[in-house]
Amino acid sequence: MIENRSSLSFWERQTYFEGVDLLIVGAGIVGLNAARAAQQLKPHWKILVVDRGRILPYGASTRNAGFACFGSMTELLDDLKNTSEKEVFDLVQKRWEGLQKLRAVLGDDNLGYEELGGYELFTPQEEEIWKDCLDKMDGFNQH
Numbered sequence: 001m002i003e004n005r006s007s008l009s010f011w012e013r014q015t016y017f018e019g020v021d022l023l024i025v026g027a028g029i030v031g032l033n034a035a036r037a038a039q040q041l042k043p044h045w046k047i048l049v050v051d052r053g054r055i056l057p058y059g060a061s062t063r064n065a066g067f068a069c070f071g072s073m074t075e076l077l078d079d080l081k082n083t084s085e086k087e088v089f090d091l092v093q094k095r096w097e098g099l100q101k102l103r104a105v106l107g108d109d110n111l112g113y114e115e116l117g118g119y120e121l122f123t124p125q126e127e128e129i130w131k132d133c134l135d136k137m138d139g140f141n142q143h
């Protein structure tokens, strides 16, 4: 984050900010992967990634739980209330494919990737939704 442009030296302004071909706002997982993909497509481009964070990116990517999620049953059931089945499972597919890309780029060791399945906890008050999940689990796994 640069609060005062005039505080930049000639060299800083020229090196970092002049002749930029692509400006990406946000240095989270999406911004950085977009920069990486653009660099592969256009190796000669000067790509600048900026973030509102002063020193580190200030978003969800460095503050999340670290699970390789592609949608829990309750989350997907909730999505299905407002979205068609095709759209919901297309999105799951995209998340899954994105995860495979990320694994290929970074490597499982670097990610600390482990395949441990998925679990959801239900309180006694959530018995109805738990039963709904059990009913639909086979169908979801088919998808």
Ligand SMILES: Cc1cc2nc3c(=O)[nH]c(=O)nc-3n(C[C@H](O)[C@H](O)[C@H](O)COP(=O)(O)OP(=O)(O)OC[C@H]3O[C@@H](n4cnc5c(N)ncnc54)[C@H](O)[C@@H]3O)c2cc1C
Pocket: 025, 026, 027, 028, 029, 030, 031, 050, 051, 052, 053, 057, 058, 059, 060, 061, 062, 063, 064, 065, 066, 067, 068, 069
């Ligand atoms: C508490 C929590 C737990 C989560 N747990 C998981 C999990 O276990 N598994 C999982 O898959 N997902 C999880 N997620 C979701 C996941 O973290 C996000 O979907 C993902 O990080 C989004 O990435 P992003 O790059 O789109 O956004 P971000 O990582 O938020 O990046 C956006 C960046 O843009 C910057 N920015 C925003 N506005 C501006 C601006 N105007 N100018 C400059 N910079 C700007 C921000 O500072 C930020 O760095 C979790 C999210 C949260 C909040």
